[in-house]
Amino acid sequence: MRREKGILIVLSGPSGVGKGTVRKELFSEPGTNYEYSISMTTRLPREGEVDGIDYFFKKKEDFEELIEQGRLLEYAAYVGNYYGTPIDYVNETLNSGRDVFLEIEVQGAALVREKAPNALFIFLAPPSLSELEQRLIGRGTETEDVINSRIQAARQELEMMHLYDYVVENDEVAKACGKINAIVAAEHCRRERVEKRYLAMLEGEV
Numbered sequence: 726m727r728r729e730k731g732i733l734i735v736l737s738g739p740s741g742v743g744k745g746t747v748r749k750e751l752f753s754e755p756g757t758n759y760e761y762s763i764s765m766t767t768r769l770p771r772e773g774e775v776d777g778i779d780y781f782f783k784k785k786e787d788f789e790e791l792i793e794q795g796r797l798l799e800y801a802a803y804v805g806n807y808y809g810t811p812i813d814y815v816n817e818t819l820n821s822g823r824d825v826f827l828e829i830e831v832q833g834a835a836l837v838r839e840k841a842p843n844a845l846f847i848f849l850a851p852p853s854l855s856e857l858e859q860r861l862i863g864r865g866t867e868t869e870d871v872i873n874s875r876i877q878a879a880r881q882e883l884e885m886m887h888l889y890d891y892v893v894e895n896d897e898v899a900k901a902c903g904k905i906n907a908i909v910a911a912e913h914c915r916r917e918r919v920e921k922r923y924l925a926m927l928e929g930e931v
C-alpha cells in the first residue's frame with residue numbers, strides 16, 4: 726500500500742498556557758514519532774535559548790526576505806515580533822511519512838488551515854485566565870509590559886478556540902501529553918481507515 730504522508734499537527738494556545746512545556750515533554754518521551762518544526766523569529770533569545778534548537782533567530786530584514794521568497798508556510802506578527810514556519814522542512818518531513826509538530830499562535834494556525842486543511846488542529850487551553858496570568862508571571866521571562874500585552878492577546882486567542890479540532894486543557898502536563906498522543910493516534914487510525922476503504926472501492930470490494 727502507498728505510504729501515507731505524515732500528519733501536520735498544529736498546537737496553539739495563549740502565551741504562558743504551557744505549549745513549550747508540553748511540547749518538550751512530548752519530545753522527551755522515548756519512541757515519539759513527531760518531528761518538531763523549529764520556527765524562525767525576530768524576537769531576541771531568552772537566557773538559555775539556543776539558535777537552531779529553540780528558534781532560528783533572525784534579523785527583521787532577513788525575516789522579511791524569507792517572506793518575499795515564499796520560504797515560510799505561514800508567519801505572523803505577535804506582540805512586536807515576527808514568527809514563522811520554514812516550509813521546506815515541513816514538506817520534506819511530511820513527504821517522508823513522518824508527522825510534523827508545529828507550535829504556533831492562532832493567526833499562523835489560521836493560515837495553515839487555508840494552505841493545509843488536512844492538518845490536525847489542537848488548542849491548548851488554560852484551566853482559567855487567572856492561572857494563565859500566574860504562569861506567565863511565574864515564568865519570569867518577560868517584563869510587566871510584555872506580560873500585559875500577552876494577556877491582552879490571550880483573550881483574543883481564546884476566542885479562536887472553537888476553530889480547532891480539539892481543545893486540550895493543560896491542567897497537568899502529563900495528562901495533556903497523554904491526550905495529545907491519543908488524539909494523534911486516533912487521527913492515524915481514521916486516515917488509515919479512509920485510505921483502505923478508498924483502495925477497496927477501487928478494487929470493487931465496497
Ligand SMILES: Nc1nc2c(ncn2[C@@H]2O[C@H](COP(=O)(O)OP(=O)(O)O)[C@@H](O)[C@H]2O)c(=O)[nH]1
Nearest residue numbers: 740741764765800801808809810828829830833
Ligand atoms: N505563527 C507562528 N507563531 C509561532 C511560531 N513559533 C512560535 N510561535 C508562537 O509565537 C508566540 C510567542 O512565542 P514566544 O515568544 O516564544 O513565547 P512563548 O510561546 O510564550 O514562550 C507563541 O504563541 C508561539 O507559539 C511560528 O513559526 N509561527
Ligand SMILES: Nc1ncnc2c1ncn2[C@@H]1O[C@H](COP(=O)(O)OP(=O)(O)O)[C@@H](O)[C@H]1O
Nearest residue numbers: 740741742743744745746860864895896897898
Ligand atoms: N500544567 C501546568 N501546571 C502548572 N504550571 C505549568 C503547566 N504547564 C506549564 N506550566 C508553567 O507555566 C509557565 C509557562 O509555560 P510555557 O511552556 O513557557 O508556556 P508557553 O510556551 O505556552 O508560553 C512555565 O513556567 C511552566 O513551567
